[in-house]
Amino acid sequence: MPSSRDHLSEPKAEGCSCFHCCGTILITAGLAAFFIWLMLRPSTPTTSIERLNVFALNTSSPNATSNNTIYFDLKLSNKNNDVGVYYDFLNLTFYYYYYSHNRSSRAPVISWNVGFPGFYQGHHKNTHRKGTLEAKGMMMMMDNWVAVAAAAANGSASLRAELATTLRYKIMFWRTRRHRLDLGADLGLNVKGSLVRRRKKGVKLISSGVGGRGARGCYLIGFLLLVLLHL
Numbered sequence: 568m569p570s571s572r573d574h575l576s577e578p579k580a581e582g583c584s585c586f587h588c589c590g591t592i593l594i595t596a597g598l599a600a601f602f603i604w605l606m607l608r609p610s611t612p613t614t615s616i617e618r619l620n621v622f623a624l625n626t627s628s629p630n631a632t633s634n635n636t637i638y639f640d641l642k643l644s645n646k647n648n649d650v651g652v653y654y655d656f657l658n659l660t661f662y663y664y665y666y667s668h669n670r671s672s673r674a675p676v677i678s679w680n681v682g683f684p685g686f687y688q689g690h691h692k693n694t695h696r697k698g699t700l701e702a703k704g705m706m707m708m709m710d711n712w713v714a715v716a717a718a719a720a721n722g723s724a725s726l727r728a729e730l731a732t733t734l735r736y737k738i739m740f741w742r743t744r745r746h747r748l749d750l751g752a753d754l755g756l757n758v759k760g761s762l763v764r765r766r767k768k769g770v771k772l773i774s775s776g777v778g779g780r781g782a783r784g785c786y787l788i789g790f791l792l793l794v795l796l797h798l
Contacts, residue, residue: 609736609743612652612688613644614750616728616762617695617769619661624760635702637661637679641730642769643694650690651737655745657683661700661754662727677702687737726754730772750774 618640641659645652663677679700688694729751736743750772755763762770 609647609650609652609738611748612734613646614730614772615642615644615769616640616752616754616772617642618697619726619728619754619756619762621726621756621760624756624758627759635677636699638699639697640769641696643688643696645688645690645692647690647736649739652688653685653735653737653742654688655685655733657685657696657730657732659683659696660729662729664727685732725756728752728754728770728772748774 616639618638620638622634622636622638639659639661643654659681661679679702681698681700683696686694730748731750732748733745734748735745751774752770752772754770757763764770
């Protein structure tokens with residue numbers, strides 16, 4: 568005949584079993600959420616200048632310095648899996664900088680600017696924006712072109728490209744909030760005023776802030792998983 572002590576111990580065993588079941592469900596849900604986040608976590612689109620021609624630096628062309636236009640090819644690549652990208656208005660600017668004698672400061676002496684309307688880009692898609700631009704205002708003086716040509720002749724000429732926009736990611740049926748994107752790169756030019764490409768690839772525009780948000784999210788989810796495992 569079972570004792571009263573045995574009857575009293577049964578509710579405690581059931582309570583432990585229920586707690587263990589709840590803990591297992593929480594851990595399973597946390598792991599599932601973590602792996603879903605890993606699969607759908609968007610990465611920043613890759614942008615690069617694939618081609619650039621500064622016609623004023625082509626010394627083989629007569630009266631080259633009178634041509635203040637440039638030709639460019641901007642490439643935007645969305646390498647995400649199942650994640651689309653909504654771009655807002657894109658602002659692309661090219662600068663040629665004049666450096667002070669001790670290179671402690673610099674100022675743009677020639678600049679080109681162009682804007683593109685926003686658009687949607689599907690996953691694993693590449694988009695090109697190409698065009699010809701004229702230098703702006705008083706910055707296209709002949710003396711400035713002579714200085715640029717002299718720098719190109721000894722292999723030290725470069726333009727600065729900067730791209731600014733905001734974007735949203737489309738994950739299934741959900742759109743994220745807007746993310747600011749400010750990218751840039753120095754573009755080397757040869758004696759013909761063409762972009763110096765490495766391994767037949769364009770020059771990638773980069774930002775020191777790319778990837779920080781994703782890393783913080785990974786640390787946060789890892790911390791939550793540790794808490795769940797110790798319940």
